[in-house]
Amino acid sequence: MVLPKKPLFLGLLLLGTAFWGISYSVVKTGVGYADPYSFQTYKFLMAAAAVALLFPRQLAQLRWGTMGWGLLLALPQFLGSTLQTIGLQTTSAANAAFLTGLSVLLVPLGKAPLLYREAVAPQMWAACALALVGLYVVAVPGGWHLHAGDGWILAGAVAFAGYVLLGGRTAREPHLMAILVVQLLGCAGLARLSGWGAGYALAVPTAGA
Template sequence: MTKRNIYIGIILAVTATIVWSGNFIVARGVIKQIPPVSLAFYRWLMGSIFILPIGYKKFRQEIPLIRKHWKYLLWVAFTGITLYNTFLYVAGHYTPAINLALIATTTSPIMAIALAAIFLKEKISLLRLAGLSICIVGILLLLSQGNLDRLLGFHFSTGDWWLLAGALCFAVYNVLVKQKPVTISATSFLVAIFWAGTAMLLPAYLWEKNNNPPVVFDAKLLGIIVYLGLGACVISYLCWNAAIAKLGSGRTALFGNLIPIFSTLEAVLILDERIMGIHLISGALVITGLVLANISSPKSVPGTGSMPLKNAANKTSVNEASLIKAGRSANTTEEKNDY
């Protein structure tokens, strides 16, 4: 591994996390312009269109495999594409972007590790357990704002429930992606779940469209949809996989912990949200915990989520970070999500 490859890999990984981090800003920033299901539908439709030229050739060759595993692919698409970002965008109507990023990107990996331990019989090392414990402390600190009485009398808000539902969906997605048949290539996998997930969003999109005022597509909104579809769904995934090829999956996974940091900075600069000491402390705790949990199994196998293609010990998203996991799985099979 040359220094040049290391530097290029770092740039690629940071680029992917910056793009994925913007998903949380969008979730909060366009709540007055477009309903959540419509935003999710247009995002994945755009992503599906952009991924098709990249993966169509292999997808066509692997159609028999896609048909063979269609039930599995539908479940992956349903949890990681149809539900995860939709729930995140709904939560954006109730929860500040800083909290969206911190809660969504930390609760999902904890759930994923628990699910993997239960259903896949994966062992949880002491180091990983310590890391997860630190994460939980950080999350509780954020939810309680450092007030023990508030924590004891805590009641989940509407946004919290949507966030946790989304985190659970992405955790299930992460566990499912670990079971991806090695015979299905990374690009065919993405083409299949992108289009299937978008198709399953269609009924909810049509219902929402018929029960809400028409969406006004101005230059800003169109730019955001292109950013989500091309950037968060495709470019970030390609950058992430290229980074894995340069740095390896374990080292690259650590960069996923930058997503809540970038999201927080963007929320302050773009949405004028206030960052408080409690955000810094809780953020430091959860990132430290995720790093410890990830170090314990650097070779374990987003995107989509949200990171996109994520290791169970390292989020997620977007997206965006929804498709990190699939990307890393592919890297181990043919060197294989969003956020």
């Protein structure tokens, strides 16, 4: 039995949102065992391997144009993820979730007056505001408290908004999973280069960690 596309996509969106929320606690725990650059390297390599195993036929269609889009998307995703990972070392998971959620508002701002010059419906602004209020209620129930890492998280939210805006340009490209694999490998490479530049050798997990 084939499910109708709309309920299927809605279910996947809800599932992705749940994993997104859980990820803040996971990342905060992970960076307690390794530097942010090593953590990022392993994370993106594992993600690339998982997508490649799930969509091997798309990888067979890899072309230079596909690689170009993947590498272009890797930059804002890497910046957003790395800034967020650095910030999580010195802020709470709740603060990180709320500040990253500000990208919900930054995306229509980028579409309207800044980049695409596209009109944004009033309903969209209302939905963004409602989403932010809901996120604050869920993520910061005990009230807002500033932490040293909040600035890093906010900068990461700007990078994530740029990633979403750029990703919208690739939505009609064929072989999106191949683009994603290249993108994730590009993020892993950028993480390793940044780690070397910052003086961090690649951390090797041990059984006692």
